[in-house]
Structures are given as C-alpha cells and as structure tokens.
Amino acid sequence: MDSMVIVERQAQQTSSRILYLVMDGLGDIPRDDGLTPLAAAHKPNLDRLAAEGCTGRFDPVGPGITPGSGPGHLGLFGYDPTEYEIGRGVLSAVGIDFPLRPGDVAARFNFCTLDAQGNIADRRAGRISTEENRWLVVRLRDVPPPPGMEIFVETESEHRGVLVLRGEGLSPRVADTDPQATGVPPLAVRALDDASRRTANAVAVFVNTAMRLLAKEAKANGLLLRGFDSLPTIPSMSQRFKLRPVCIAGYPMYRGLARLVGMDVPAAPPSLSDFAAATKEQRDGHDFFFVHVKYTDRAGEDGDFDRKRSVVEEVDRMLPALLDPGFEVVVVTADHSTPALHRAHSWHPVPALAWSPGRVFRDGVTTFSEAACIAGGLGRMALRYLITEALAASGKLAKFGA
C-alpha cells in the first residue's frame, strides 16, 4: 500500500506553520561552466537554509516524465499526479478565476486564421491582442445556448480563451477540434462516447454560429477547441492532511490549482515585493503557506539564464521578510524544471531543501543547487513525498502503530 495512506491516517492538526516556497520551473541543467542559474546565483539566505537543513531531489511525476503545471503542483501538494488529471480546459478556467462548478464542461479555445479554403493558416490568429480578444468574446456571447444550458465565453490572453458549458447531464468526453497543424481544416466536433453526444451537439452548434459571426475578421476568423474537461474530484489538503492551507500567488493558474485542493486564496499580491506582507497577513488561521513565484519559469521559457539567476537573487533578498512571521518548517523547491537551454519544461528532478532546526536531519550540503542536492539527506524520490518531511518535522504526523 502506498505509505501516503498512512500519512493521511496519522495526520493531526497542530499550531506549527509550514512555509512552502515554490519557484516555478526552478530546476535547470548546467551550462558549459558547470553552473545552473540556481548554482550561479548569489543567494546567502537560501544557502543558509540549505546548510542548516536537509536537501534532496524530487521527481514531480516520475523519472523521465516532463510535467505540465497541473501535475507538478499536484505533486507539490502531496497528490499522486497520475491519479488526478486536470484537463487543459479546467486549467484555463481556474487560471482566469472562472468560478467553475462540478459538472461544468470547460475547453480551451484559440482564435485562429483560416484561409479561403477553410484551412488553418495560423493557429494563433497572429497572436491578436488581449484587447481584441475581449471585443471578439463580447460578440461570441451573443450565440444563444441550447435550452436548459448556459454557455460562457471568456478571454484568457492574446489568442486564448475559455469556453464553459453548464447544465444537467453534460459530459466532457468531446474530441479536440484543434488538429495542432496548419494547412488542414479544423476537426469536426465529435463525441468520444454516447454520454457526451448532447454536449458535443451543443458545442458543434456554438462553433458553427461562432464561425459565422467571425467570418469577416481579418485574423481571428476561426476557432479551435481542445482539452474538454470537468472539475476533477480531489480530496482537499484539509481532508487529507488536516492542514489549513493558504495560497500566496500572483498568477491565476496557480491560484486556481491551489483552489482545487481546497486552499484559501486571498487577493494576489501586486508584485514580488508584496509577497512577504501578503504572507504575513494570512498568519492567523493557517498552517500551510504555499508561496508561488512564477518568474523563474518565465526566464527559463525565454532561455534567459541570467534573468533566471536574477529572479533567484531577488527571491533570496526577499527571504528574510518572508520568514519574518516565523515558521517551524520551511521548504524551498519547484513544481518542475525549466532549463534555460531547453526553453521548456523538462523531466529533470527538482532541487529541494527542508529547513527545521533540530527536526530534519542536517546533511552535509551547504549550498542550494541541483548538483549539491544530489548528496542531500532526502535522497531522490517522488515529489509528493516531500510534504511528508514537512508534516513530520512540524509535528503533524502521529506515530504509526504500537
């Protein structure tokens, strides 16, 4: 049996506090001089936590698997990402703070450019502005829904949007209409099982009407849908671990992921310099503080080694203020690796440190880097087990068995 079952059974509420500082996409691979952005960064505060704590490396899903943001965060929150899938549509909906309800079917859509033959010329409609997207969305809201159904059309950003269907008896087993290729027409809306026929029909009617409304647009004269899904049923962190978790994050997607596991999600701090104050404000009534910094991942996606290093340094400078409320346990890690060399998510395990003096095993590692963590006392394991070290060190796991 997976030992997480025992973790859940032995979990107990205590007053001690856990800070989970997540630098998105932090993990990296060395460039020619042997350094990663994390290794190259001047980060005395993070190094001190590593030196006083225990370090290791964690696979967000499993060896070799490159995770999206959904699986990566499920792992961080102590969930087996292979058990709960969060479809693209749901991720986009929660990512724009859309109040998705159980049973709603959500899909991500792209505005696209179709040529005279109806083939896709540009899957992203020339990356139209978010402003233009909003105008188009207002027009698409005129498409009448079928009887007994509601349809929501929402802007995400640039060419991206979210379609949500609400009503009785909907089912998300609907195939993508996005062929992920140009020079071919969009795929027909198609139900993947009998239970999804009605949903697919409603989507097909919507798409046809929408295409007519968009026909005269220069760039955004078509729609591509993908990632139909409904909210997964995920037991909350409070149910599983008796935690009272709160999310401090600037980006909607991470706030949405936090909400999926039952975290409190107060207003987003306007910028990185506000994270410490925003965290301190949530001090009362919470014992698990998920603090999410997006900019490391952005820099990695842009292939910008130096900017990624700078973000780490900025986080390091913010650390004393962030730690000011006092935490029994501090964990610093990532949801996945985004090597600057790759300009994309990767499968490499993420470095992690767990700090809790007198509680975690103080290993010999004295700096926080991917390479240093290889010798760490936590070893290498699946990311979902990292939270167990935090729970144990904060006294939140009772002894198992007599």
Added chain:
Amino acid sequence: MDSMVIVERQAQQTSSRILYLVMDGLGDIPRDDGLTPLAAAHKPNLDRLAAEGCTGRFDPVGPGITPGSGPGHLGLFGYDPTEYEIGRGVLSAVGIDFPLRPGDVAARFNFCTLDAQGNIADRRAGRISTEENRWLVVRLRDVPPPPGMEIFVETESEHRGVLVLRGEGLSPRVADTDPQATGVPPLAVRALDDASRRTANAVAVFVNTAMRLLAKEAKANGLLLRGFDSLPTIPSMSQRFKLRPVCIAGYPMYRGLARLVGMDVPAAPPSLSDFAAATKEQRDGHDFFFVHVKYTDRAGEDGDFDRKRSVVEEVDRMLPALLDPGFEVVVVTADHSTPALHRAHSWHPVPALAWSPGRVFRDGVTTFSEAACIAGGLGRMALRYLITEALAASGKLAKFGA
C-alpha cells in the same frame, strides 16, 4: 507489481547464513557538532564492516512516517508494514510472552484513578509499582468469565496490563474505553460491528465487576482499555523466503514480534555479553539470525546521547564474538530512529550496512554513520527491501526469467 512478489517466488534455501544485527532506535540526527551517537562512537569493527560492505538508508514504513516497534520490525523482516497491523493489545500480549492463540482478543489496560464523580483524575493511577499491579491482577482474576469463555488478566508493568478473552466466535472490533483525557469518565464498552457484540458484552461485564473490586483502592480504582485486537495472519518468513529464522533478543516484545513471523525463539540471553554465545548455540538448523539490542533505543528515549554512543561501542566490542560462527552476510541496522534530541521515535530513515565480501557492492563509505550512509550504494528505500540484498548476497534468490 511490488517486486517483493518476485523475491518470494525466486527464494531458495541454501546453507549460507545471514546475521541481522538490529540496534533498536539506532538512527539519530546530528547535534551542533554535526555528530550523532553512531557517528561519535569508537566502533572499529562496525566501521570495518561498512568499509568492506555496502551502506544506505531505509524508511521503516515510508518517508515522514514515525513507526512504532511493530511496523519497524515488520519492515526489517521484509514485510510491508502498511499491510499488517499489529494492535496494541496483541503487542502487549506478545510483549509479556503471553501464549496468544489465533482468535483470542487482547487489549491493553491501564489502572487509573477515578475521582468521586467517576471522572478520570490520573490515566496512570500515579504509576503504581509493578508489584502493586501484580496484587491487583490476582484479585481481578476472580472475575468469573461468561460461559464458554476464558479471561486472562496479566501484569505488564507499573500501571499497565493485558486482558485476553478466549473462546469461540470472538471479534476484536471493540472501541477503546480510554478517552485519552482526564476530567471525563471512561468511555462505555462498545461493539464497533455486529460480530463484536458478544465480545463487547463480555468485556463490559468484566469491566463492571472489576471496577467494583477496585472501588476501595486509593489510586488504582479504575480500568481503561484500548487497542483490542487479535493475532494477525502473517505468512511466515519460512513460507515467504524459505528461511529458517531464529531470534536472539532479551526483550519480550521483540521476541513476540519474531514469533509472529514464525521465527524460532529460544530463551532470552540474560545480558548483552551473552548474545554471542546465545547466537552461536543456534548455529545449526538456522540460516537467518535476528539479533536484537534494545539499549540504543532506551538511551535515545532518555535523551542520553553519551549512553547511546556507549551502547554502540559495547555492541562493537561484542561484534568479533558475535561473528565468530561465520556468516556469509551481515546486516547492521535499526527498526526506526530514536534521536536523543527528540527522546522519542522519529521518521528519519535508518542507516544500514550490508557486508558480504565479493557479493555486495563495496561502495566508498568507510565508516558507519547516518551521514556517511547518505553516499552509500544501497541508496534510500523502504526498509522491507533491505532483506532482499541479504537474500541475494547469500545466494538465496534464483535468477528471475530466462
């Protein structure tokens, strides 16, 4: 599929011998100077085994989980502790060498002090002496059992005792009467399912009569019961691994745990200096020698770093004599960690060494300590897999597949 299934399938009996030297609660965390009792100990013999062998760290149950003695030993013996639970009552019964039979229902009891209102004033009856406990138990044995049933009342130590019910159709699904709190009365005896009604009734009658017999006692005027359980059905080590195991242990609980997995359990050696001779005596007819030293755990529980170190040194001095009969494989490890700083069991992985020249991989580790074992060739894994290294190195696992 858990690869242990294959281990069981490929197990074969050979004449080679495995010594499993277990220092209870050996694992620790470093104090300020970076040393643990194991690291600080002068232990040339253990260091030699580590230098010639392969080392690593093992989680008794899983990351973050603090095990009791039952789960810790199941892991040592190659069992998944999440699959077999050994209730407090059974552990207490086997811990006093009570010859528990399949179907018996055992519960741990405390003598307690009730105030004039019948509320619990002291859950441990002022920790009465074991001697006084024995006198009270003699009186409780006068309580007549229901027809067709036998009741055994046994002293454990101080305020602790064991109640055993024997008869047809008993079931252990009976709720604790110990509320684990003071200022409230004991809980009523209550069946947790229909099959346990008759058992619960018998317990209720016993408790009522016992309370009357104890009513005039100054301190021990009440009884609290918990951990009702029956012997679990555990396949023996002989069935699973084709081993002929024997237990050399001074403490009843560990002898009882060994018996649960089918070990031979000869008389307890009177003191640590007798362990080598007691082991040698079992040389014929056995191929797995579980040698259990309790005193490391005791020192850890007492928060006595220096005494824990001394016990390690004492074991080290005993080692040449213990190894004298000749073993193809020697494993040295623990059932769980008991950091002196914590004065309690903890979740930290236990250090382990496996020695078998020319058989196990000789890693670069040259001393036996928690920190050194981080770099060990065995890595970090669940404790139940440690036995597979011993089985493999002793030639007891045939090749799997063509």
